[in-house]
Amino acid sequence: MPTSKIVYLGDLRTQATHLQSNETIITDAPVDNNGKGEAFSPTDLAATSLGSCAMTIMGIMAKREGVDFAGSEVEVTKIMSSEAPRRIAKVIVDFTMKTPEALAEEIKAKYVRAAHTCPVTLSLHPDIEQVFTFTWEVV
Numbered sequence: 001m002p003t004s005k006i007v008y009l010g011d012l013r014t015q016a017t018h019l020q021s022n023e024t025i026i027t028d029a030p031v032d033n034n035g036k037g038e039a040f041s042p043t044d045l046a047a048t049s050l051g052s053c054a055m056t057i058m059g060i061m062a063k064r065e066g067v068d069f070a071g072s073e074v075e076v077t078k079i080m081s082s083e084a085p086r087r088i089a090k091v092i093v094d095f096t097m098k099t100p101e102a103l104a105e106e107i108k109a110k111y112v113r114a115a116h117t118c119p120v121t122l123s124l125h126p127d128i129e130q131v132f133t134f135t136w137e138v139v
């Protein structure tokens with residue numbers, strides 16, 4: 001069964017529908033590539049998927065181990081190559097991990113390792129530099 005269906009809406013905009021849930025995402029070409037920049041660009045989604053995937057993998061581990069990461073946040077910065085061909089050169093993923101109690105350094109390291117093994121991390125081309133930083137906060 002297909003995962004999604006994408007319809008070109010014209011004017012460099014698409015609508016992607018997740019077929020299982022019927023949820024939609026609009027994409028727009030970025031301003032620096034002839035678009036309006038009014039929605040995620042396809043490369044924005046690729047970079048954002050990295051942060052979402054890493055957080056999900058850590059969340060799966062945390063749920064299994066009884067660790068609460070609710071309220072944790074990820075900021076993603078996508079950097080495009082200045083050289084042709086147009087492509088993502090670097091993705092910076094800044095995690096702010098919030099827990100109700102302090103975690104031991106070896107436990108934190110286990111979650112950091114897990115983030116680096118998420119399916120998106122392993123699927124991106126090796127030329128795309130991936131930089132992960134973690135800040136741990138007790139809330």
